Amino acid sequence: MNGRAALTWGATVIAFPLAGLLARALAGPIDDTPSALVGGLAVGAVVGTAQSLGARSRIPRAWVWIAASAAGTGIGLAAGTALVDFSTTLPALALQGVVTGAALGLAQMPLLIPTTGRRARWWPLTTGALWAAGWAVTTAAGVDVATQWAVFGLSGAAVVTAGSGLALLTGSQPSDLHVT
Numbered sequence: 001m002n003g004r005a006a007l008t009w010g011a012t013v014i015a016f017p018l019a020g021l022l023a024r025a026l027a028g029p030i031d032d033t034p035s036a037l038v039g040g041l042a043v044g045a046v047v048g049t050a051q052s053l054g055a056r057s058r059i060p061r062a063w064v065w066i067a068a069s070a071a072g073t074g075i076g077l078a079a080g081t082a083l084v085d086f087s088t089t090l091p092a093l094a095l096q097g098v099v100t101g102a103a104l105g106l107a108q109m110p111l112l113i114p115t116t117g118r119r120a121r122w123w124p125l126t127t128g129a130l131w132a133a134g135w136a137v138t139t140a141a142g143v144d145v146a147t148q149w150a151v152f153g154l155s156g157a158a159v160v161t162a163g164s165g166l167a168l169l170t171g172s173q174p175s176d177l178h179v180t
Contacts, residue, residue: 076103
């Protein structure tokens with residue numbers, strides 16, 4: 001990853017807390033399925049927008065990426081929070097993160113195939129693991145997760161941004177990768 005790519009992708013870390021604030025304004029605390037869906041849509045749209053700006057070479061159709069990110073996060077957060085009955089314990093938030101991140105990754109994966117090739121198949125697993133880690137780091141940092149935010153805080157966002165940037169922006173050049 002070159003320095004410019006790292007810098008522009010790294011700037012997406014700010015999108016997570018901004019997305020959390022927007023989700024809170026639109027949906028309130030994430031304490032039922034409708035609030036989770038609306039909050040997730042907001043988070044996905046904001047984070048997807050930042051990611052599309054931060055990785056233009058890997059994400060050529062920004063509007064499709066943003067829509068996929070919003071849909072994946074909305075569905076994932078609704079499913080993940082319902083699965084854990086809206087609990088905010090660390091194990092529950094980690095499981096919620098796995099479900100939300102995997103749904104987000106599944107929605108984004110087809111858009112990555114043209115630029116990352118077969119590596120795209122790992123994106124849902126990678127994103128799910130990173131979102132679980134994001135919630136774990138946020139909880140360990142002392143953020144009041146009991147207030148039922150739609151997304152983890154800045155400390156978790158730093159982990160997710162770094163991990164996803166490494167997974168997305170490093171490795172072979174797109175011309176070296178072939179989907180089979």
